[in-house]
Amino acid sequence: MNRDEFTERLIAYINDHLLDGDGPPVAANTNLFTGEVLDSLSLIRVLAFVENAIGATIPDEEIVMDRFATPEKIAASFWSDE
Amino acid sequence: MTSLEDRLEQRAIAGGARPHESEPYLSEAFLESVEHFSSFPGLAVPLDGATGAFHAPATCYRLFRDVSSRRLDGRLVSTVTGSCRRNEKDFASSRLPEFTMREIVFIGGGDEVAEWRAALMQSEGAFAAELGLDAELVQAQDLFFGAAAVNRGKRLMQHLLGLKYELVAPIAGKPVAISSFNLHRDFFTSRLGIEVAGVDSPHSGCVAYGLERWVEALRYRWGTDEDSWPGEVRNLVGA
Numbered sequence: 001m002n003r004d005e006f007t008e009r010l011i012a013y014i015n016d017h018l019l020d021g022d023g024p025p026v027a028a029n030t031n032l033f034t035g036e037v038l039d040s041l042s043l044i045r046v047l048a049f050v051e052n053a054i055g056a057t058i059p060d061e062e063i064v065m066d067r068f069a070t071p072e073k074i075a076a077s078f079w080s081d082e
Numbered sequence: 083m084t085s086l087e088d089r090l091e092q093r094a095i096a097g098g099a100r101p102h103e104s105e106p107y108l109s110e111a112f113l114e115s116v117e118h119f120s121s122f123p124g125l126a127v128p129l130d131g132a133t134g135a136f137h138a139p140a141t142c143y144r145l146f147r148d149v150s151s152r153r154l155d156g157r158l159v160s161t162v163t164g165s166c167r168r169n170e171k172d173f174a175s176s177r178l179p180e181f182t183m184r185e186i187v188f189i190g191g192g193d194e195v196a197e198w199r200a201a202l203m204q205s206e207g208a209f210a211a212e213l214g215l216d217a218e219l220v221q222a223q224d225l226f227f228g229a230a231a232v233n234r235g236k237r238l239m240q241h242l243l244g245l246k247y248e249l250v251a252p253i254a255g256k257p258v259a260i261s262s263f264n265l266h267r268d269f270f271t272s273r274l275g276i277e278v279a280g281v282d283s284p285h286s287g288c289v290a291y292g293l294e295r296w297v298e299a300l301r302y303r304w305g306t307d308e309d310s311w312p313g314e315v316r317n318l319v320g321a
Contacts, residue, residue, distance in 0.1 A: 040235030043242075044232060044238075047234075060237070060241075065242055
């Protein structure tokens, strides 16, 4: 799986499992926080999805807006194609 | 301390807040409804005896309890003060088991709550500076979240969204939070069924003052003899 595929899977996970049809679907550049897409519980589920995919735990101090605001930022920050 | 407390109330009223008198203790059912026990395990202190009541861990809880299931005619700005107790023995030995907290609570639209908090962060930082305190505004997180996964989410969300700021001032050479500036989003309003006329999905926020800490910060800065404090400072705190 490369970064683009990871991004697509992350977007699909959010749209299919977290939004429950509420609001417009999330895209790669959708801010997950300004539109209140995520709450504290769904944030944990996204985090678990990403940690499971990369096979590592992400330290709390790395979860900042610059890295976590959008699906494409999450992928760029935490997914490695190598 | 009483004079500073009075001055803070006057400042709150001048800013548009209405004083709120309230029954000081909270029921277990109320604390359960705002997820206090799951978010902050072991923090609440029960009253002596099998009363089912708890000391308030924060004074804003009392106001939220009093406006539960109510439809407000418009935005609400209220100030409430009182004694708080928390079981904080695991966090720092210097923390007082009982302390006085004045709070100002704002309930209204999300944008106006955020603007209100921003204005208070500026005005109260300036007030601390006028008092000669070397205070600094810093982003913060609640220390007391429990270890459950959902509490990690609450803690991360608090940080990501900048929901909590603290005004920290030196006491005994260490930075100590003397006030906090908090956005709750719709946490309380949605769980407690609080509605505001003309506002979809109202938000809330609060500003808290730890009275004993403000006094300690002033004493650390100017000395324990209040009569020797600069006249301007004494005037500002009503000493």
